[in-house]
Amino acid sequence: MGLFKFIKRLLSVSETSIKDSKQSDEVTVSAEIEPYVSPKKPATKQFQEGGQRKSTKLSWQMYGKNPTRETDIVIGFDFGTSCTKVIIQDGVLKKAYAVPFNGVGCAGNPYLLPTAIAVDYDGNLILGQGGELFDALKIKFLQNPDQSIGPFNGVTLTAAEATSAYIGLVLRKIREWFWQEKRSDYQGVKIDWQLNIGMSSRSYADKILKSQMERLALAGWNLTLKPVDEINVSEVKIAMVSADRQLSENIFDEEAQQLHPDNICSIPEIIAQVVGYARSPMRQDGMYLIVDVGATTIDVSNFIIHESDGEDLYTILVAEVEKLGASIFHNYRIACAETIIRKFISTAEAENFRQKALRTLGLAYDGIAPLPNIEKYFPALSREALRDYRKNNEEFMVECSRVVRKVIKESRFRRNPNSPAWQEGLPVFLCGGGSQIGMYKNIIPHAQKRLSHAAFSGFDQKQLPKPVNLETADIPPRDYHRMSVAYGLSFPCIDIGEIIPPGAVEDLVANEKILNISGYYVDKDMV
Structure with a gap:
């Protein structure tokens, strides 16, 4: 069976002028497309829908009537195709914590939570294996958020409703762990919560999908505020209606512990993945490549890390996502x-x-x-x-290599041909749960060999450094890459920096010398 036919059958889902002609990675943003700009912290605006102060079990606050101090905590929610990873970070104490999902996480690694929910025999939505399983949540959501799924034990719901329910259930687990493990540290402290959720770099340019993801995250948060433990489809629908009202009127009920819509952000996963690196002593401004091997897809992105007026800028040049995951x-x-x-x-x-x-x-x-x-x-x-x-394995590896070479070709000859990285070596990060599989480790060397005639000196493979403030001893540095997206998402939006999508960056017309060598680039796999 041919590789293309196999993949098509297996899955049906498929994602600035560079102004200095010298050796530089500076970019100019097109005025026609507004780049992502981090929101400012909102002023409180309330509406009342009744409701009572939640019990300790269902409360996001423990400070009582007279808090002794106030702090910001961000939930970095890496909503993966196969598994979800979560890191929360205290912006005042500068401490980050990976959240384990004991009892419902993956065997051997509680920090990985399967991206699936189940419907029990009472029609309630739960995490774990206690009912009929509804998996591939993210894929179904990206296919069509409004598609009906089911019935599962007599329950039918849309992909959007299932995703929102999943987010709500995960947030409950996060809160449960937080108060069990950190209660003594935050007794009497008023916490201003924020929630950041990841999106693929390619989907990030889709404003409708981006807004939909933030809507479902807001509805998921609302599901954590209900006074009972069970979640069913009717309650999900109510939470989504409430989220719609919050978004349309830009309001929230602080007394009920709702989040303001501006406290929920969706951020490109590829950028979140390198935020820790960008804040480390290893950081060097310039152009990078990242290859993220997930369960279903490989996400290959070429981007520039730079700075302007003390703010980090992440300019995405090329982003490709294909169904070639583990x-x-x-x-x-x-x-x-x-x-x-x-x-x-x-x-x-x-x-x-x-x-x-x-x-x-x-x-x-x-x-x-x-x-x-x-x-x-x-x-x-x-x-x-x-x-x-x-030979069949080799064919699959070549197909993965083709995606990398496609991104390199696009950037080398059209997007950023004058970058010094083409002569000095392009830094590359190979990340994701599947990146440790031998076949995927061969992608970068294979792509480099095929690119030898493209006026390209090769790749400089790097490892993402484990942040010193991540207080999780049982995640060794070699495995940190699997948590790197969640860590990057655990920073406030206003601190991550400005993210410039590919559509806001104009192509650079390379100088004649560079254009003349493009004729040497002949690769049948790139056609």
């Missing part, structure tokens, strides 16, 4: 293995393998754990069969 690779390998067994052994054995793979390998693999070793697919096949199998 779970796609896993399913592709199973499909290829079935074909090879059918060819070299028998149709009956191929069918037996497929059933076994679905029971043991396919279902066991959650888009997070390492891929099974190749010998588990082929315990007793010939060298010729193994050679065919490895």
Whole structure:
């Protein structure tokens, strides 16, 4: 089976003039498109809908009537395709905490929470495996927020409603952990909460989708304010109506502990991923590439980190997202293995393998754990069969490399051809849960080899540094990259800096010398 046909069948979803002609990464923003500008902290404006002071279990505040001090805490909510990761950060104490999801998180790593909800037999929406599972939330939301899903135990809901319910359930877990672990530190403290949620770099330019994500996050917060533990579809609908009113009138009920709409922000995940690096001693201004390998997609972005008047600027030049993530690779390998067994052994054995793979390998693999070793697919096949199998793996890797080369070609010859990084080496970060799989580690060397005739000196691969203020000893530095988006999201919007989307950056017409060498760039895989 061809790779393109396989991916199409598996999933149906698919995401400034550079003014100095010298060796520079400075950019000029087009006046026709307004870049993202971080909102200012809102003034309090209230409306009353009744309601009583929430119990300790359901309250976001513990200060009582006379708080001794006030602080800002930001929830960095990395809403991933396979798993969600959360880090909260105290802006006054400069301390960040990764939130574990004990009991409902992934086996072996409680900081990873499956992006799925279940409907129990009473029709309530819950986290975990206690009912009929509704997974692939993010994919379904990006496909069509209004599509109906279900029924699950008699419950039908839209992708938007399921996403909002999930956000609300996760926020409850965050609050529960916070008061269990940090209660003594924040007794008598008034907390001003903020919520930042990640989006893909490509989706970030979609203003409708961006607004929809912030609406669902606001509704999810509202679901945490209800006086009972259970969440059902009717309550989700009510929370969304309340969020719509807040957004249309730009209001909130502080007494009821609602968030002001301006305290919820959606931020490009790729930019959030490097915020920690941009604030570290390792930071160097200039152009970068980041390859984020998720469960379903790889997200490849080329951007510039620079500064203006003391504010960080993140200029996104090129962003590509394709369905070539770890779970796609896993399913592709199973499909290829079935074909090879059918060819070299028998149709009956191929069918037996497929059933076994679905029971043991396919279902066991959650888009997070390492891929099974190749010998588990082929315990007793010939060298010729193994050679065919490895060839299929190579084809998938080449397709991933093509996405990287596509981004490089676009930036090298159209978006930012005069960057010094083309001669000095382009810094690249390989991140995400799937990035530790051997096949994905080969993407960067393969792309560099194919780009050898593109007037490009190569990549300078770097590791994202674990922030010193992240108080989580059981996340080693080598694994921090999986939490890096959540960490970047845990800063106030006004402190992250200005994010300039690709549409606000005009192409640069390169000088003649650079244009003349473009003829040497010949790569059939880039056509």
